[in-house]
Amino acid sequence: MGIIIKPLVTEKMTAITEKSNRFGFVVRPEANKLEIKSEIEALYNVTVVDVNTLRYSGKRKSRYTKSGIINGRTNAYKKAIVTLKEGDTIDFYSNI
DSSP states (O other): OOOEEEEOOOHHHHHHHHHSSEEEEEEOTTOOHHHHHHHHHHHHOOOEEEEEEEEEOOOEEEEEETTEEEEEEOOOEEEEEEEEOTTOOOOTTTTO
């Protein structure tokens, strides 16, 4: 399998999760919605109602240091926002 790279645990995603039953994941760029749905249902034993995907492109970044300007680039990734059936939930902190 290996379609899901990691769950998104950010302040913004936590606010969305508390308001509605939606969870965010970083997924492989070539994954489609059906593969993401089946993977999440198998991993977390929940029922997925809807999957929305977003592609983020890498952006150029530069910073000024004592030794000069350092140029770099952030990674491009694909994000999936998954809506679960009412009553289902995912606990990311259970293994800690």
